[in-house]
Amino acid sequence: MSHEEDVGSEHPAEGTPAVVQRDLLVRVAQGDQRAFSDLYDQVAPRVFGLIKRLLRDHAQSEEVTQEVFLEIWQTASRFDPNKGGATTWIFTMAHRRAVDRVRSSQSSRDRDTRIGIRDHKVDYDHVSETIEVRIEHERVERAMTQLTELQRQAVSLAYYGGYSHSEVSELLSVPIGTVKTRLRDGMIRLRDELGVTS
Amino acid sequence: MTPRGADLTGLSAAYALDALDAADVRAFEAHMDVSAEARTEAAEFADTAALLGLAVDPETPLATLKASIMAQLASTPQVEREPDARFSGRAESIAQARWFSRPVRALLAVAAAVALIVGGGIAVTTINATTSQQASADRLAAIYAASDMTSIKTTMEGGGEATLVYASSLATAALIVDGMHSLPPDKVYELWYINDDGARPAGMLNVGADGTTWCVLEGTMLHGDSVGVTVEPRGGSTTPSADPVLMIASA
Numbered sequence: 001m002s003h004e005e006d007v008g009s010e011h012p013a014e015g016t017p018a019v020v021q022r023d024l025l026v027r028v029a030q031g032d033q034r035a036f037s038d039l040y041d042q043v044a045p046r047v048f049g050l051i052k053r054l055l056r057d058h059a060q061s062e063e064v065t066q067e068v069f070l071e072i073w074q075t076a077s078r079f080d081p082n083k084g085g086a087t088t089w090i091f092t093m094a095h096r097r098a099v100d101r102v103r104s105s106q107s108s109r110d111r112d113t114r115i116g117i118r119d120h121k122v123d124y125d126h127v128s129e130t131i132e133v134r135i136e137h138e139r140v141e142r143a144m145t146q147l148t149e150l151q152r153q154a155v156s157l158a159y160y161g162g163y164s165h166s167e168v169s170e171l172l173s174v175p176i177g178t179v180k181t182r183l184r185d186g187m188i189r190l191r192d193e194l195g196v197t198s
Numbered sequence: 199m200t201p202r203g204a205d206l207t208g209l210s211a212a213y214a215l216d217a218l219d220a221a222d223v224r225a226f227e228a229h230m231d232v233s234a235e236a237r238t239e240a241a242e243f244a245d246t247a248a249l250l251g252l253a254v255d256p257e258t259p260l261a262t263l264k265a266s267i268m269a270q271l272a273s274t275p276q277v278e279r280e281p282d283a284r285f286s287g288r289a290e291s292i293a294q295a296r297w298f299s300r301p302v303r304a305l306l307a308v309a310a311a312v313a314l315i316v317g318g319g320i321a322v323t324t325i326n327a328t329t330s331q332q333a334s335a336d337r338l339a340a341i342y343a344a345s346d347m348t349s350i351k352t353t354m355e356g357g358g359e360a361t362l363v364y365a366s367s368l369a370t371a372a373l374i375v376d377g378m379h380s381l382p383p384d385k386v387y388e389l390w391y392i393n394d395d396g397a398r399p400a401g402m403l404n405v406g407a408d409g410t411t412w413c414v415l416e417g418t419m420l421h422g423d424s425v426g427v428t429v430e431p432r433g434g435s436t437t438p439s440a441d442p443v444l445m446i447a448s449a
Contacts, residue, residue, distance in 0.1 A: 029276070031276060033268070033271055036268075036271065037264075037268065040264055040267065040268075041264075044258070044259060044263075044264065045256035045257055045258045045259070046251070046252060046254070046256045048256070048257050048258070048259040048263075049254045049255050049256040049257045050251045050254045052257060053254045053255075061259075062259060062260070062263050065259060065263060066263060066266060066267055069267045070267060070270060070274055073271055073274055073276065074274060074275070074276055074277055075276075075277055076276065077276060077277055077278060078277065083241070084241055084244065084245070085245065085248075087248055087252070088244050088245050088247075088248040091247070091248040091251040091252070092244055092247070092248065094251070095216055095247065095251060096216050099216040137253050139249070139253075140249060140250060140252075140253035141253070155215065155250075158212065158215040158216070158217040159215045159216075159247060159250050159251075160250070160254075162216070163217065164217050164218065164219055165212045165217040165218065166219065168217065179212075180208055180209065180211075180212060181208070183211040183212050183215060183217065184208055184210065184211040184212075186211070187210075187211035187214065187215070187243050187246055187247075188211075190246050190249075190250075191242050191243065191245075191246045194246060194249050196242050196245045196246050196249070197242065
């Protein structure tokens, strides 16, 4: 490509965030810093929001966000559009990095004290900035109501709390096998409610 | 215990939620290589988890963060496209990129892996890590990441534990010991690959004051080799001069 254009306006029919992010990632893989900058602007608030949700600490969240974006830059060539969406690729990386950090000795020390006072549900009451985000909120909120209380607890502790299944087992005082079952049943129901198909 | 077979498919949700410990992650990723069902379910759950992530309130980080990241791009090398399609887009390839592109991180990962194997207690000092230690860490990481990694744990005479980890696909082995006696300064522990043809020297094992260490063996591991350790005069020997104090047969 000899010149750079806004991907969104170049392909208005395909201008959904997922498609835009996919195209940007493909360009990032070719070393395109402008595309990386655009991709950052698109996803950084959500990536940072998720990471901060898990870590709480602002400075650590910025560190991990930086790690994630440098990893996106480094490994963009391994993103395969045929095998999954760009959004999933980025959020999988962000969540994993945040969980790595949350489990490191430094942050784990105060986790037990946090558990009692933390709300592991999505902050639904917060006024969201964009209609798009609000729609995601509502979709997930609605899907979450289809889970049993125990499934919801297990999924929330794992995803939003960053707890391992053995930690979830201790926190909920149920056998680890039960946690696995709840996580799986909960995720199956969420998947179906959210209309995810491969 | 690491679950097997059908039980592994049941880990797909916990995998997508990053709720598995390292051993289960490896077991599940190996399972995905052979199970289309597990791959499909993991992909669907990854999409589902991403939607959970998208539902979190966004927060725009400070502009300085972007500036800092952009400033690092020029000096941050990008990895080549993964030639083996099996790995592309997979968490495994991400893990590999992490392990091999960042030596200090690899060392930390290895320290975690080693701690996992011996049950804690081994400290790897990253700040003072030498280049050779980092190279060893990379090699241990490679063994650990290999799909055919095998781990054999044994109890040593006089207490302590030794674990042999190896990957036939890499012809490389590493030994991790915990609770090994320290030696007087004129003696060393020497490592050997041993088979019916005899013993081939495989480097020295430097045991710290706390009796713990790990070491990637030198040379090539042949199929069916056992790994032995003998006490030798300082500087080592070309053939073992005493009975092994430790001997582990590969599977």
